[in-house]
Amino acid sequence: MGQTLTRFALLGFGWLSLFLGFVGIFLPLLPTTPFLLLASACFMRGSPKIANWLLQHPHFGPIIDNWQRNRAIDRRIKRRANVFIVLSFALSIALVPALWHKLMLLTMAVVLLIWFNRLREIEPVARAPENT
Template identity: 50%
Template sequence: MVIKRGFYLLIGLSSLFLGLLGIAVPLLPTVPFILLAAFCFARSSSRLHDWLMTHPWFADALQNWHTERAIRRGLKRKAYIATCLSFSASIILVPLLWVKLMLLAMLTGLLLYLRQIPELDD
């Protein structure tokens, strides 16, 4: 049980770091990392989960996700744009064809996942 909590804590902290970095770096998506951090913290650290769920930057989106299992239309649009830009840049910069194909498959999967998330009006 301790190993499982430690694993979730490590993934949650890593996701939080990437999500915070995504605020400053336009090509790095924030939303999926913050959602993943909240998921992981719920299973590893009630203190970090409570902090994230009440943080002024993330509380609204996380509460919408928690109660409605939906995100605002504008936030979803930003997630689409950031995801497409970051994957496109990666696909252009990577020289190996098999890595490009793998990135394209991951992009397709992520876009399909984002598409199925219900939207709330802004």
């Protein structure tokens, strides 16, 4: 009974994280990658079949695989993420009227960019077939 409840909770959190990660593709300030990694972790413990499906996904799979194997992010994805982080925060800062909101968003952007850019990068060449 306890294992079944744990499995359902993990599946529920996994699907919720996957949904939030998908929504994060389109909404600024909602991060996609952390939700995908959380979904993958939940599915690995709750349903290896769904975890495998997510790992085989053509767009999300390589991101998760790089993180699981190397604790690193592909350089191209990191560059793209930096651009979208800056654009989404710039848009948000431009739209909010209060100065303290602008300062808070600017502080959040700086902290996020510092943390994110400190993550290790993996060279795209490392995944080339001749290197594996």
